[in-house]
Amino acid sequence: MLNSVSGLMDEPAPISPWLSGFLSTLLQWPGIEFKANDAAPVAAVRTPGELLALLEKRIAVQRALYGERSKTPIYVLPTGDNVPLVDRPLRVAIVQTLLPKMEDFDIKDPTHWTPAMLSQHRRHLAEVCRLAHAKLRAWASARPRQEGESEAPAVDVILFPELAVHPEHVFFLRRLSDKLQANIFAGLTFMHSDKCGGPINQGLWLIRTDAPDHGRSIQYVWQGKLHPMKLERQMGIKGYRPHVTLVELPIGTTSPTRLAAAICYDATDLDLVADLRDRSDVFLVAALNQDVQTFDNMVAALHFHMYQPVVLANSGEFGGSTAQVPLPKHDRLVAHIHGSNQVAVSVFELDPAPFKSTKPARVPKQLKAAPAGYKGRLF
Template identity: 65%
Template sequence: MLYLASVGDHSVATTQAAELEIYRTLHQVLLYSPSKDREFEAALPLALVGQQLASAPGRFAAWLMECLRATKSPDVVERCVLAVALNRPDLMQVALRTRLGRSASWRQHVPPSLRALRATATRRSPTLDNRLFLPLRRVISGHFNEFSQENALLALAKAVLEADGIEEALGNGLHVGQMEIRCSDWSLIQALPNEEGFLEIRFELGIETDPLYERPPWVEVECAWLYGLGRILRSCITGEFDFTAARYLATEDLSKYSGLRSTWFKRRFGLLNTGRGLLDEPAPISPWLSSLLSVLLQWPGTDIKGENAASFLAAKTRIDLLDVVLERIVEQRALYGRQSGTPMYVVPTQEGCAPVPRAMRFAIVQPMLPRRDQFDDKEPCRWSGKLMAQHRRHLAAVCRLTYQKLRTWATAQELGEDRSATSEPLVDVILFPELSVHPEHVSHLRALSDKVKASIFVGLTFIESAKHAAPINQGLWLIRTETPGGGRTFQYVWQGKNHPTAHERKMGVRGYRPFQLLVEFPIGADTPTRVAAAICYDATDLALVADLRERSDVFLVAALNQDVKTFDNMVAALHFHMYQPVILANMGEYGGSTAQAPLRQHERLIAHVHGVNQVAVSVFEVDPNTFKSTAKPKPAKELKTPPAGYKGRPPC
């Protein structure tokens, strides 16, 4: 009966077996059979499940209003309205927008924040006027929500904590719908300028209490303002008025079944505050921000560990917490790339681990597919089933070859083959070229990472972006984190390409690089090693590489470039001017994958694959710590003289 319900066959809806009563009710609500009073209250949860099996918001809204009109018990009406409003606010909005919904008596039971929400057909970014106070809910509702990035969120947290009377307002249920915001220059919000009054807020509490923002019973009265701040910050990241929801809960494509959704009540107990739990795209949610949200949105069943959490838990007053936020703002302001106008975020692979004094191990993978002529110029995101199968087989074979090559390479090292059986990785980073892996085939990379315990940077094939209504070119970091007990987790973070090539522009590809990621590995003599990556043509952006010179220790380039000689010369120049190892992976169709470091004479060329139409895997070790300072004793290998003006990278 459950299978028949999922395929829309309700021919068994009249089955009378007592054991199948719940399933019979599920079929009845999918047929939108009217009910009332207690019968309606019992059927409503199944109706919400049915909307995940076969979504029809308009029909559900009509059924809901008919059942509410027929129900005579005010208590049942109130409970049913609140259940829909809390668990499926998108369906309640459809009902509220109808002619009958705008004047229905049950409307009074809908939370005020949901009644005031203006539904938009598309999630375009609103026009942000630098002179006016704007509703915060409208600012965060667009696809280009500035506060989905940590830098802007820090500026907002500072403005909130500096506002007069904010503790009492947060404790009494202040939410994003009651706040207005003004920024003196929205284009600079990620830069965190040190300017008085750069970001200002004002707020006004409503008369009605809102059940969405009531203080939970496990939160002490004196800590209610902390919970209120967490609600606002989490809403701003996701862009949703319901702070418990990830963005996808209200915006995902309902034509794809993605499992039963959790309820608002359960989400309040177990909020996931990592990148995958907050946003609908891979984004850099740092451990600092994740810990802050977890501490603010406190739950007695959660044990939050780490240095960041300790500093948050020690902040007992608004001023204490403001000091912690200001300290983080200073760190992020120093990381901001002034020349390229790019915010930068550090994501560690292992938080709180002391760096290990050894060289880093890299692998460059040069596959053959997809070839340039396999991309459709008119529909670059479209792939036939035959091509997808061919690419999947090729990627699987390349991953097997990479694993065998790494094991063979390991036998020549001191630890030999036994290294694969220990917690130490065979290699630390594996680099794939631009446009080399389809997003549906990323599972092969996870399997490869599990075998060699490496993080991976790969260029994905073109992706249709809802933000731009156009294809974009993105790279993907698979950041591997080892967990206690032998487990592991992956954090997925996109690395965008801001400068499409002339051929890509003809295909309609848009540039999109909202941030630059720095992946931090616990490897180095004194400080961890930070690795940055760029997609092909972006590596020629001198503003970006100038910003990265003082912030990264290794520079990766995922390329798909037929002008091999030009990119060889570029790497030869960059490894000196950035004064760090530069590693480039190109497609096998053209060859030319290379790795170079600022060493003297023949030692500077660490790896280079010559020739076209070759599948190749290059493995090597390099010590980035050598190039971090100009004041170190003479190393084993003779280095080039640093470039003019280079004073060394500051400690992490």
């Protein structure tokens, strides 16, 4: 009776609401009620042929999303089924942590942490989450509140750097998500993978779903890193990216907003970003990179070639966290945190809707022309 990811898998994986609804409908136990979604038509199936047609329709949807160049399955996870769209900008927060630093990692055993170091990281993350909440409260206090809007600060997505959170400390992110009603993407410290036979570098999505009838739920989804950097290869880190998740938010003018994320060096994978150009609306990058200038140039290039906002959170040890959108001149740079060895929280709004189509947008700002070959998103 439990057909969600926690009931079907032994690790955080992108089990879509469609698949959960499909199984729940076929296996519905008398007296059990669940929320219907796009898989609801399976309840009317009466023959194997009708069931096959429904499955083939879903396969066609997944085939259109599949990343042909990067050979990567792509899954869409909506944060709300049948939720009306809200026509407003996307609210984003970059949280730039200072720990762990590069020197904190044990090259011979990158998954090992002493109790003292782990305790220090836990204290630092707790304080940074407290700072993020205070910064969001200050930011929200300066904005005119809309009718019916809660006084509590709210943000749509929070981005942490690569390798910023130990898996044992994820509960701090869960608390922050509850306080700010936010989805979160954060890089986790190295962990051992039985599938790869060694340590891997992964990020974690905390995808928040608020349903009036069923309350709040948080789904965990891992996002792997396929291309380790030179130092990671020396540590024995294995490349592992079995899939890419698109988090779909009910924000936009005519269609929802889809967020994609990559970990540091994977953002330089041109096959991946070429696949995501027509599938995502905002590209998030969790980084821990000391070559700030190169990554600044990368974001400057990607936001135009992908024709969507690009947001990068780097470790506070090196700084350079930034957000850029395909607008001309000074409007292009939405946020940039300069300087090294800094803890910082940057909060801003950006609107990905004008870049979904090649049609002239009804916005007061002039947009950059779309890159060659761009015909708009697939949805």
